[in-house]
Amino acid sequence: MPNSGKTYLGVPVSRPRAAFFDFSSCEGCQLQILNNEATLLDFLSLVQVVNFREAMTEESDEYDIAFVEGSITRPDEVERLKAIRSRAKVLVALGSCACFGGVNQLKNRFRDLLWVNKTVYGDAAVETDFVRRLADVVAVDLMIYGCPVRKEEVEKVVTNVVIGKEISYPKYPVCMECKAGENICLFDLGEACLGPVTRAGCGAWCPGNRAGCWGCRGPADDANIEQMKRLMRERGIPEETILDRLECFGGFREVSETFRLEMTKGKP
Amino acid sequence: MNEGLIEFKPVDNKGLGRNAPSAFERTYKAEITSIHQLTPMENLYRMQLIDTAERKGFSFEPGQFVMLELPGIGEAPFSITSSPLRHGDIELCIRKAGNLTNFLSRVGRGTRVGIRGPLGAGFPMEKMHGQDILLIAGGLGLAPLRACISYAQDNRSRFNNVDIIYGAKEPSQFLFTYQYDWWRADDIGLHITVEKPDASWKGPVGMTTNILEQILSSRGSSFHENTYAIVCGPPVMFKFVCSMLTQKNLPMQKMFVSLERRMHCGMGKCCRCNVGSTYTCLKGPVFDYWTVMNLKEAI
Amino acid sequence: MLFRVIAREELKRLFGFLVSAHTVVGPVKAGRDRTGLPLYAFEEVERFEDLSLDYAMTKIPAKRFFLPYREDMAVFEMRKDDWEKKVDYNMGRPRIFFGMHPCDINALNRLDKVLMGETYPMPYYIAKRRNTVIIGIDCTPRPCCFCRSMGADTALHGFDMFLTDIGERYFAEILSDTAFTFLKKISATEPSGEDHVLYKKAAAARNERFVTHVDTTDLMKILDMEFQSDVWKQWGDKCLSCGACSNVCPTCYCYGVEETVDLKLTTARKTKMLYSCNVIDFAEVAGGHNFRPERHIRLKYRYYHKHRGFVEAYEESLCVGCGRCGESCLSGITVPEVIASIRGAL
Numbered sequence: 001m002p003n004s005g006k007t008y009l010g011v012p013v014s015r016p017r018a019a020f021f022d023f024s025s026c027e028g029c030q031l032q033i034l035n036n037e038a039t040l041l042d043f044l045s046l047v048q049v050v051n052f053r054e055a056m057t058e059e060s061d062e063y064d065i066a067f068v069e070g071s072i073t074r075p076d077e078v079e080r081l082k083a084i085r086s087r088a089k090v091l092v093a094l095g096s097c098a099c100f101g102g103v104n105q106l107k108n109r110f111r112d113l114l115w116v117n118k119t120v121y122g123d124a125a126v127e128t129d130f131v132r133r134l135a136d137v138v139a140v141d142l143m144i145y146g147c148p149v150r151k152e153e154v155e156k157v158v159t160n161v162v163i164g165k166e167i168s169y170p171k172y173p174v175c176m177e178c179k180a181g182e183n184i185c186l187f188d189l190g191e192a193c194l195g196p197v198t199r200a201g202c203g204a205w206c207p208g209n210r211a212g213c214w215g216c217r218g219p220a221d222d223a224n225i226e227q228m229k230r231l232m233r234e235r236g237i238p239e240e241t242i243l244d245r246l247e248c249f250g251g252f253r254e255v256s257e258t259f260r261l262e263m264t265k266g267k268p
Numbered sequence: 269m270n271e272g273l274i275e276f277k278p279v280d281n282k283g284l285g286r287n288a289p290s291a292f293e294r295t296y297k298a299e300i301t302s303i304h305q306l307t308p309m310e311n312l313y314r315m316q317l318i319d320t321a322e323r324k325g326f327s328f329e330p331g332q333f334v335m336l337e338l339p340g341i342g343e344a345p346f347s348i349t350s351s352p353l354r355h356g357d358i359e360l361c362i363r364k365a366g367n368l369t370n371f372l373s374r375v376g377r378g379t380r381v382g383i384r385g386p387l388g389a390g391f392p393m394e395k396m397h398g399q400d401i402l403l404i405a406g407g408l409g410l411a412p413l414r415a416c417i418s419y420a421q422d423n424r425s426r427f428n429n430v431d432i433i434y435g436a437k438e439p440s441q442f443l444f445t446y447q448y449d450w451w452r453a454d455d456i457g458l459h460i461t462v463e464k465p466d467a468s469w470k471g472p473v474g475m476t477t478n479i480l481e482q483i484l485s486s487r488g489s490s491f492h493e494n495t496y497a498i499v500c501g502p503p504v505m506f507k508f509v510c511s512m513l514t515q516k517n518l519p520m521q522k523m524f525v526s527l528e529r530r531m532h533c534g535m536g537k538c539c540r541c542n543v544g545s546t547y548t549c550l551k552g553p554v555f556d557y558w559t560v561m562n563l564k565e566a567i
Numbered sequence: 568m569l570f571r572v573i574a575r576e577e578l579k580r581l582f583g584f585l586v587s588a589h590t591v592v593g594p595v596k597a598g599r600d601r602t603g604l605p606l607y608a609f610e611e612v613e614r615f616e617d618l619s620l621d622y623a624m625t626k627i628p629a630k631r632f633f634l635p636y637r638e639d640m641a642v643f644e645m646r647k648d649d650w651e652k653k654v655d656y657n658m659g660r661p662r663i664f665f666g667m668h669p670c671d672i673n674a675l676n677r678l679d680k681v682l683m684g685e686t687y688p689m690p691y692y693i694a695k696r697r698n699t700v701i702i703g704i705d706c707t708p709r710p711c712c713f714c715r716s717m718g719a720d721t722a723l724h725g726f727d728m729f730l731t732d733i734g735e736r737y738f739a740e741i742l743s744d745t746a747f748t749f750l751k752k753i754s755a756t757e758p759s760g761e762d763h764v765l766y767k768k769a770a771a772a773r774n775e776r777f778v779t780h781v782d783t784t785d786l787m788k789i790l791d792m793e794f795q796s797d798v799w800k801q802w803g804d805k806c807l808s809c810g811a812c813s814n815v816c817p818t819c820y821c822y823g824v825e826e827t828v829d830l831k832l833t834t835a836r837k838t839k840m841l842y843s844c845n846v847i848d849f850a851e852v853a854g855g856h857n858f859r860p861e862r863h864i865r866l867k868y869r870y871y872h873k874h875r876g877f878v879e880a881y882e883e884s885l886c887v888g889c890g891r892c893g894e895s896c897l898s899g900i901t902v903p904e905v906i907a908s909i910r911g912a913l
Contacts, residue, residue: 006832007647008645008832009338009339009340009341009371009375009379009380009645009650010375010376010378010379010648011371011374011375011376013832039830042829042830042831043830045830155830156827159827159828159832160828163340163828163832164374165340165341165367165371165828166366166367166371171846171847171848172808172809172810172843172846172847172848173807173808173809175809175810175811175814176809176810176843176846179636179810179811179814179815179895180636180637180814180840180841181636182608182626182627182631184597184598184600184606184626185811185895185897187897188600188601188606188626189600189601190601195809196807196809196811196897197807220808220847221847221848222808222862223808224804224806224807224862227804227805227806227807227898228807231897231898231899273585273588273589273748273749274589274661274663274698274700274745276658276661276698279656279658279690279693279694279697284683284684284688284693285685285687285688286686287686287687287688288688289656289688289689289693292687292688292691293640293641293690295652337837338826339643339645339650339652339826339837340643340645340826340827340828340835340836341826341828342824342825343824343826343837344853363854365853366854367853368853369853378648380648380650382652528852529850529852529858530849530850530852530858532822532824533822533824535687535689536681536685536686536687537681537689537820537822538822538823538824538842539820539821539842539844539872540821540823540842540849542844542868542872542876544871544875544876545871545875545876545877545879545880546876550685550686564794564871565859565864565868
C-alpha cells in the first residue's frame with residue numbers, strides 16, 4: 001500500500017487508494033460515510049478515494065482497499081465482485097447486505113424463484129438469483145457490520161488499517177451498550193428486542209430510540225438463542241415475530257432456518 | 269454561584285493506603301534500545317527508562333511484571349526477564365500473540381513506550397538462600413524464569429545446586445540459546461528436552477517431568493529438606509510437575525508457580541485477572557503451590 | 568449523632584438553596600413500564616417537583632456518577648518521535664445527591680473498600696466520591712429486596728445526612744459538618760419525644776415489609792463445596808451472557824480498557840469501559856485462550872466474587888441485596904434463587 005509519509009510510533013503509515021462499490025443494496029452505508037462533514041476531511045486524509053459513485057465522477061481500477069456494499073443476486077455481479085477481489089489487497093464487506101445478505105436475503109425463504117419473480121415483477125421479469133453474501137463468492141478480509149454501518153466504526157477500522165493495528169469487534173451483545181446508555185429495557189415496555197443476542201458496536205442505536213433490535217449486526221459470540229426464544233415466548237411474543245427478527249438481516253441464518261423448519265413442521 | 273458551600277476536595281493521599289492515588293496511572297517513559305529476534309515468534313526487547321532517577325529507582329524482584337503500553341494501540345502485562353541488578357534497564361521477552369504484540373513487532377529501536385510497574389508479587393528468592401533450586405520451565409515460561417536465573421548467577425554463592433529443566437515442543441522454539449554456555453559456566457545445570465525432535469536434535473526427547481524424575485532419583489531421599497522449586501509454563505505442565513514433586517514429599521509451600529491471566533489495570537481494580545476471587549496482579553502472579561491448589565479454577 | 572426534624576416545605580427550601588449553587592442529582596420518573604408503573608432513574612434535577620423522593624428503586628444505580636460506563640483515563644499527544652500522556656481524573660464539579668436509598672449508600676461504602684483502599688487507590692473513583700455530598704432517604708422495601716440478608720438495609724455511614732419520612736416531616740440524621748451547615752439555611756428543629764416515637768414507628772413499619780430472605784449461613788464454605796455442582800449448569804443454560812446484571816449492579820466495578828487513535832493520528836485515547844464477568848471474552852488472553860469459556864462458569868464466578876471472595880477479604884458480601892440484577896435479567900436469574908439452589912433448598 002502507498003506510504004503516506006507519516007509515521008505512528010515510528011511505524012510508517014500507509015495511505016491506501018480506496019474504492020467504494022455497491023451491489024444489491026440501498027447504498028445507505030456509503031451515504032453514512034459521506035454523512036458526517038465534521039470528520040470527512042480527516043477521513044479523506046487517511047485514504048485516497050479513487051472510486052466512489054455517490055461522491056465523484058472519476059474512476060480508477062488501481063486501488064488497494066475496496067469497500068463493498070450490497071449482496072450478490074445476479075451472475076454479472078459475481079463476475080464484477082471477482083474482478084474487484086483480484087484488484088484489491090483488502091476487501092471490506094460494508095454493512096449487513098455485504099456481511100450477511102441483508103434484507104435482500106429474505107427472498108431466499110421462497111424456494112421457487114420463478115414464482116418470486118412473477119409475483120414481484122409481473123410481466124417485467126428481471127434476472128435474479130438466490131441472494132448470497134460476499135463471503136459466499138470471494139474471500140472477505142474485514143467486515144463492518146450494521147444496517148446501516150456506523151460512521152464512527154468505519155473511521156476506526158480505516159484508522160487501524162492505515163497504522164496497521166488489529167481490527168476487533170465487540171464480542172458481547174447490544175445489552176451491554178444499551179444499559180450503559182441507561183435506556184429503558186424494551187422488554188419492560190412490552191416490546192420484542194434482539195439486543196441480548198446481537199453483536200454490539202452500534203451503541204444500542206435502535207433501543208436507545210425505543211425501537212427493539214432486529215439483529216442487523218448478526219449474533220454476538222456465544223449468543224444464547226434458545227434462551228432468547230424461550231424468554232420471548234414467556235412474554236407472549238408470537239413465534240412468527242421472533243422468527244421475523246431473526247430472519248430479517250441474515251446474520252442469524254443458521255438458527256432461523258432451523259427455527260422455520262421446526263415451526264412449519266407438520267404444516268402444509 | 270455559591271461555591272463556598274461545598275469545598276472541592278483534591279485527590280490526595282489523605283486517609284488512604286500506602287500508595288498515593290497518583291501511583292495508579294503513573295507511567296514511566298522508556299525507550300527501546302535493542303530488539304533481538306529469539307525465534308520467529310518471540311523477540312527480546314531491551315528498554316530503558318529515559319529519566320535517570322526513575323531508572324535507578326526502578327527496582328523489582330524476579331517474577332514481577334510490568335504493564336507495557338503503546339499509546340493508542342494497547343497495554344498488556346509482561347514478566348520482566350532481565351536481572352534485578354539492572355534496575356530500570358529491563359528486558360521483556362514477547363511472543364507475537366495479539367494486537368499489542370503484533371504492533372510491537374513492527375516498531376524499531378528508539379521507539380518510546382510506556383511502562384507501569386513493577387507490579388505483583390515475585391519469587392521469594394531470599395527465602396531460598398542456602399538451598400538447592402530447581403527451575404522448571406515449559407515454552408515461554410522461561411521468560412520469567414530468566415530473571416531468577418540471573419539472580420542465581422548474581423548471587424551464585426548463596427545457593428547450592430541450581431538446575432534448570434527446560435522443555436520446548438520443537439528444537440527451533442528454544443529461547444535464549446546463546447546464554448546456555450554462560451549459565452553452565454556459572455555452575456548451573458541445564459537440562460533441555462523437546463517433545464518433537466528434528467533431524468539435528470541429539471538431546472533427550474520427552475517431557476520435563478522425565479528429566480525431573482531422573483534428577484530427583486539422583487538426589488537423596490531427603491532432598492525435599494533442602495530444595496525449592498520454581499515452575500513456569502502452561503497450566504497443564506505445572507500441574508504434572510507439581511504433583512510429581514508433591515509425591516516426592518516436597519512441601520507445596522516450597523514450590524512456586526507464575527500464573528498468566530488477562531489484565532487491564534495490574535493494580536487490583538479491573539477484576540480481569542481474578543482466579544476464583546483472588547487478584548493475580550496483586551497476590552500473584554507468583555503463588556506458592558499450596559495457594560494455587562486452594563484457588564478455585566487456577567488449574 | 569445529631570438529629571433534626573425538617574418540615575416538608577423546609578426540605579423544599581433546602582433543595583432550592585442547594586440547586587441554586589450546585590449540581591443536584593436525584594430520583595425522577597423516567598417513564599412507565601407496560602403495566603403502567605413508573606420507572607425511576609437518577610438524573611440531574613432542577614425543580615423540587617421533579618424529584619420522586621418516594622421512589623421504589625432506580626433501574627440503573629447511582630454507580631455511574633462515580634464509575635461512569637465509559638471514561639477516558641488518559642489522552643496522549645502524539646508527536647513525531649515522542650508522545651505525552653495526560654491523565655485526567657475527570658473530577659468535574661462537586662455534586663449533591665438528593666435522595667439515595669440505604670442499599671445504594673452501602674454499595675458505595677463497599678466499593679470504597681476496593682477502590683479507595685487496597686494497595687492502589689483508584690483516583691478516578693476517589694475524585695468523584697470525595698466531591699459528592701449524599702443526602703440519603705429511607706425506602707419502602709419491595710418484594711424483591713433482600714438487602715437485610717446482605718446487611719445493607721440501614722446505612723450507618725457514607726452519607727452526609729439521612730432522611731426518614733415521619734408523616735408531614737422528615738427525621739434527619741446528620742453526619743457531616745457540610746450537612747449541618749446546609750441546615751443553617753432553613754428551619755430545622757431538635758426532635759421531640761413524640762418525633763422519636765414516630766421515627767421508631769416508621770422504622771418498625773419498614774421492617775415488616777422485608778419478605779425475601781437469603782440464607783447466608785456458611786455461604787462461603789457452601790460455595791466452595793458446590794464448586795463443581797451441576798446446579799450451576801442449569802443457571803448457565805438460562806444465562807444470556809448479556810452483562811445486564813453487572814451493568815445494573817451498584818457494586819460491580821470491573822472494567823476493560825481500550826486504546827484508540829483519532830483520525831488525524833495526533834491524539835490517542837485510553838478509555839475505560841465498565842465490563843461484566845458474564846461476557847464471553849472477560850478472561851480471554853492474547854492468543855485466544857479463554858479461562859472461562861462457558862456461560863455457567865462465568866455466572867458462577869460472579870457469585871463467587873460477590874459472596875465468597877469479597878467476604879473473605881472484607882467480611883461482608885459485595886452484594887447489597889437491591890434486587891436490580893434479578894429484575895433486569897430477562898431470564899429471571901435472581902440472587903435469592905441461585906443461592907437457594909446452591910444450598911440445595913430449591
